[in-house]
Amino acid sequence: MSTLVCTDCGTRMPLFDVSGASIACPDCGGTLTQQTLSAPTDSLSATGAAQPLAPTEKGAYPFTFTGNASEYFRIWIVNTFLTIVTFGIYAAWAKVRNRQYLYANTQLAGHSFSYLANPISILRGNLILAGGLAVYTLTDMYFTLLSGVIVLIFYLVLPWLLYKTLRFKAHNSAWRNIRFRFLGDLGDSYLVYLLFPIALPFTLGLLIPYWDLAKRRYFFNNMAFGKTRNRFEGKAGPFYMAYLLAILAAIGLGLILFLPAGYIIGETGLGKALDPANTPELFFAVFFVVFLLMQLLFTSIQQIIYARTMNHCWQNSALGEIRFESTLHGGRLMWIRLTNILAILGSLGLLAPWATIRRTRYMLSCLTMTTDSDLDALTAATEQDDNALGDVAADAFDFEVGL
Amino acid sequence: MIQGTAQLFDGQSAATHSVTIKATEQILRLTRSTGETSDYLLTAISIDPPLGKTARRLRLPDGGLLETDDHALVTQLDNWKGNTRGLRLVHRLEQKWRLALLSLAGVVIFTLGFLKFGLPAIADKVARSIPLEATAPLTTQTLSMLDKHALTPTELSTETRERLQQIFRDLDRQYAPDIECRLVFRQGNELGANAFAFPDGLVLMTDELVEMADNDRQIAGVFLHEMAHVAHRHSLRSAFQSAGVFMVVSILTGDVTATTSLAATLPTVLLESGYSRGFESEADREAGEMMLLLGWGTQDYQEMLSKLTGDGREGAEVAKYLSTHPITEDRIHQIKQLEMQTDP
Numbered sequence: 173m174s175t176l177v178c179t180d181c182g183t184r185m186p187l188f189d190v191s192g193a194s195i196a197c198p199d200c201g202g203t204l205t206q207q208t209l210s211a212p213t214d215s216l217s218a219t220g221a222a223q224p225l226a227p228t229e230k231g232a233y234p235f236t237f238t239g240n241a242s243e244y245f246r247i248w249i250v251n252t253f254l255t256i257v258t259f260g261i262y263a264a265w266a267k268v269r270n271r272q273y274l275y276a277n278t279q280l281a282g283h284s285f286s287y288l289a290n291p292i293s294i295l296r297g298n299l300i301l302a303g304g305l306a307v308y309t310l311t312d313m314y315f316t317l318l319s320g321v322i323v324l325i326f327y328l329v330l331p332w333l334l335y336k337t338l339r340f341k342a343h344n345s346a347w348r349n350i351r352f353r354f355l356g357d358l359g360d361s362y363l364v365y366l367l368f369p370i371a372l373p374f375t376l377g378l379l380i381p382y383w384d385l386a387k388r389r390y391f392f393n394n395m396a397f398g399k400t401r402n403r404f405e406g407k408a409g410p411f412y413m414a415y416l417l418a419i420l421a422a423i424g425l426g427l428i429l430f431l432p433a434g435y436i437i438g439e440t441g442l443g444k445a446l447d448p449a450n451t452p453e454l455f456f457a458v459f460f461v462v463f464l465l466m467q468l469l470f471t472s473i474q475q476i477i478y479a480r481t482m483n484h485c486w487q488n489s490a491l492g493e494i495r496f497e498s499t500l501h502g503g504r505l506m507w508i509r510l511t512n513i514l515a516i517l518g519s520l521g522l523l524a525p526w527a528t529i530r531r532t533r534y535m536l537s538c539l540t541m542t543t544d545s546d547l548d549a550l551t552a553a554t555e556q557d558d559n560a561l562g563d564v565a566a567d568a569f570d571f572e573v574g575l
Numbered sequence: 576m577i578q579g580t581a582q583l584f585d586g587q588s589a590a591t592h593s594v595t596i597k598a599t600e601q602i603l604r605l606t607r608s609t610g611e612t613s614d615y616l617l618t619a620i621s622i623d624p625p626l627g628k629t630a631r632r633l634r635l636p637d638g639g640l641l642e643t644d645d646h647a648l649v650t651q652l653d654n655w656k657g658n659t660r661g662l663r664l665v666h667r668l669e670q671k672w673r674l675a676l677l678s679l680a681g682v683v684i685f686t687l688g689f690l691k692f693g694l695p696a697i698a699d700k701v702a703r704s705i706p707l708e709a710t711a712p713l714t715t716q717t718l719s720m721l722d723k724h725a726l727t728p729t730e731l732s733t734e735t736r737e738r739l740q741q742i743f744r745d746l747d748r749q750y751a752p753d754i755e756c757r758l759v760f761r762q763g764n765e766l767g768a769n770a771f772a773f774p775d776g777l778v779l780m781t782d783e784l785v786e787m788a789d790n791d792r793q794i795a796g797v798f799l800h801e802m803a804h805v806a807h808r809h810s811l812r813s814a815f816q817s818a819g820v821f822m823v824v825s826i827l828t829g830d831v832t833a834t835t836s837l838a839a840t841l842p843t844v845l846l847e848s849g850y851s852r853g854f855e856s857e858a859d860r861e862a863g864e865m866m867l868l869l870g871w872g873t874q875d876y877q878e879m880l881s882k883l884t885g886d887g888r889e890g891a892e893v894a895k896y897l898s899t900h901p902i903t904e905d906r907i908h909q910i911k912q913l914e915m916q917t918d919p
Contacts, residue, residue, distance in 0.1 A: 243627045246675035250668045252827070253678035256685050260826050269626060269665070276629035283582075283591070283642070284630065286623075309818060316716045348591060349584030349640035398589070521828065522679075 796876030
């Protein structure tokens, strides 16, 4: 690849479009000259037994997921057991292990991601959460009126917790030994997670799709890989369209589910039997089924919204030269979610790891990284930054709260 | 000496370098494709714990990362470094189906054991360690809440109230002499015929319940039932047990709740109503036993129970597990059993 090299001190800079203009070296004031280097000398001859290299051709790098359910089940159940017998203390280590399994099996261009969180930080988050819960419970028992104040305090602290968690998660995610970073600021977190929710009721919910966009922007626009910050140019239109489609789908599904039921109840005189005063157990059973169906319906339309908006967000992100292609299909996601729920309920939770693997595999199979320059450009994009290891402070003072 | 190949990521850029590793018990030598070598003390290298079949990772003191699929090589390094405990042991557990299934059995047995014996015992111990007087603010809180939202002052005549207060005092002296129970009346309104026991010994009875009763012995049965709740610290114990159930359910469903909240709420409701039914049965039993001891028999109490819960129609199987009270037939059956046992 092309690089500018200083003839005096040897400083190297990645090539910008300088069109032959002469530039002074930032280090010593000497002249920078263009030099074409061969590709990084990863030739196999020297060692004779190197691993196959990542594809270096231009174009698309699909995300792939290599985790499998039987392996993940064993990891999950062993760690759940250890969590139970340690009365929850081990939960932090279990979380790191489960998540690391998912990360380490997420492959991109021949290399997997890694999750580097220190379980102690997660334990700290768990303890904060448990302490908050204990304070709330005691207050609720002894000073019922004050428990409202605690809830209020919680909502005031929530944006800070979310901000800390985003930083923590990003800082502890890495690919090829380069950490991700979250560069958002705390004020924006308060805007998105406090002011927006306060404003929602006054807009009759019409602001909800825009709020979704604001949350995504806070995430996507502030993510960085090493020193390369992601640019996000998502628009509100597709969010509103996604909600509109979801509402139409909900009405359609609702009619399909509840119209025949209503007809049957009306025609057969079941309506009388459904009077809670007559047969409370039947009323209760029907109420339960309706509640379940409503939950499923709600989850379903969430999947439609999620698929469309996530596609939009990825497609409008640019990590330096890198772009993303996301092809999530709402119907497919809906099917996976519904069958996952049924499988988990039917297996008393034992199929939860299988469900996680299945959903993760589908989601990642829909994501592709594309870049016009070859992968060395990706390397160069972060090479210009010396301190790509990220801010160490994020590790020492941040924590994760599972919210 | 052992050797193998790995990929090196220097932590400065996302570039990858194929390297060979040679290691002895003390030193790891890394050779780049350029022929350049670096030596590291094995003690200065930290090795990520093994996880499934995923690549092994070695963190170098200079910020570099070595990644390799050569599990045998890294296991040997682990051994040399003496990393034999902790997560390596967890990894061994995760490898075998037999051990995973044992863990599953462990989860089930430990959870059920804790819910059945551990949690109730802890809740009981903690609840009894709190003096009744210390729970007075709880009572004041709840009562003022009820007074504000549901209850109105009693409309019972002064004679009725004084008569029942006398019965209540007598029973308290005989049943629980060490606890000072107090009785108050309120108009129940939407709460209907009902009685509550507060943690510090206050018993609240609604006018509707008094009016529903045919005689004072029926009311006395309810008094004893509520006094049993007080004596056995049922309200505090149930609060602590709820907290415990919440903890257990959230630990177990940590992953699951992401998928469906129903998966977490249903077991919580089932467990808590199960505990509550246990407390109700205990209070019924104590009330029945006391009435037998007083030579009153339990007929009046049985009648009161049927009156309070209508004609016992809520017998559906589903409702049985979700209800906070045992179904009336079972409650009456339990009292009858009691009578038969002590009768002969």
